[in-house]
Amino acid sequence: MYNMIYSQAGVCASDGFFADGISAGLKANDAKDMAFIYSDTECEVASVFTTNKMCAAPIKHFRNMGDF
Numbered sequence: 001m002y003n004m005i006y007s008q009a010g011v012c013a014s015d016g017f018f019a020d021g022i023s024a025g026l027k028a029n030d031a032k033d034m035a036f037i038y039s040d041t042e043c044e045v046a047s048v049f050t051t052n053k054m055c056a057a058p059i060k061h062f063r064n065m066g067d068f
Contacts, residue, residue, distance in 0.1 A: 011037055016039055016041055017039050017040075018037070019035065019036060019037045020036050021034065021035050021036075022034050022036070
């Protein structure tokens with residue numbers, strides 16, 4: 001089992017984690033619409049997906065992958 005530790009400092013608060021956001025052209029006005037999170041070392045991962053009935057093929061693909 002694990003304990004969830006919440007931080008107000010953001011995703012990069014832990015040593016070895018890096019993140020950035022970019023505009024991939026999916027939103028208007030060059031708004032950031034894609035995120036990248038990187039860890040220096042192997043770590044546990046999790047995912048959260050939209051609940052919309054209409055979703056893109058990559059979302060459907062990764063939903064079907066189950067556990068990483």
